[in-house]
Amino acid sequence: MNNDLSDSSTSNDFNRRERRDRREDIDEVSSKIIGAAIAVHKELGPGLLEPAYEACLAYELVQQGLKVERQKELPVVYRGVRLDCGYRMDMLVENCVVVELKAVDKLAPVHEAQVLSYLRLSGLSVGLLLNFNVQCLKNGLRRLVVGF
Numbered sequence: 001m002n003n004d005l006s007d008s009s010t011s012n013d014f015n016r017r018e019r020r021d022r023r024e025d026i027d028e029v030s031s032k033i034i035g036a037a038i039a040v041h042k043e044l045g046p047g048l049l050e051p052a053y054e055a056c057l058a059y060e061l062v063q064q065g066l067k068v069e070r071q072k073e074l075p076v077v078y079r080g081v082r083l084d085c086g087y088r089m090d091m092l093v094e095n096c097v098v099v100e101l102k103a104v105d106k107l108a109p110v111h112e113a114q115v116l117s118y119l120r121l122s123g124l125s126v127g128l129l130l131n132f133n134v135q136c137l138k139n140g141l142r143r144l145v146v147g148f
Contacts, residue, residue: 022096026126028142029094036060037130049052050103053067053132054090057101067111068093074121089118098127102140112142119146 036048039055054070061068074087091099100115107129125147131140 023115025094026096029097030126030128032064032066033057033061033093033097033099033128034141036064037128037132037141040138041132044132046133046135048103048104048132050090050101050132053103054101057099057130060092061091061093068092074118076121087118087121090121092122095123096126098122098124100127100129102129102131103133104131105133107140107142112144115142115144116146119144 001131007040023040037057040053044052044056058068058070069092070090072089072092073084074089075082076085076087077083090101093099098115098118099119100111102111104111111131115129119125119127125145127144129142129144130137134140
């Protein structure tokens, strides 16, 4: 009987370590994305359209050896049926961070709601909302986390 308890305790410790390691991986990926976004913004500045920033950011991330999926389809599962409702994440990086790019005058609550919806629909925990139409990118950056 003690064996069962120790196995359970060991399993719980392993799960905690696994979650911590996963968080560290996600934090590292997020940091790389932010660094690459800053590099793109320094090079291009504000004023371009979103697709230009998306292409350049994807290039930077791939150069760092990261897996990047652009315009990743995100179906809605309704009553067990996968439906294509037209949702597309701008980027999914390393299968763990959703990246939504904007080139707008000001981020609005609807932009954050969009990323939170993508996180909920995808089952992921971390999203980055990046607005490139700012003088300093840190003023256009939001990191959103759910259920972490």
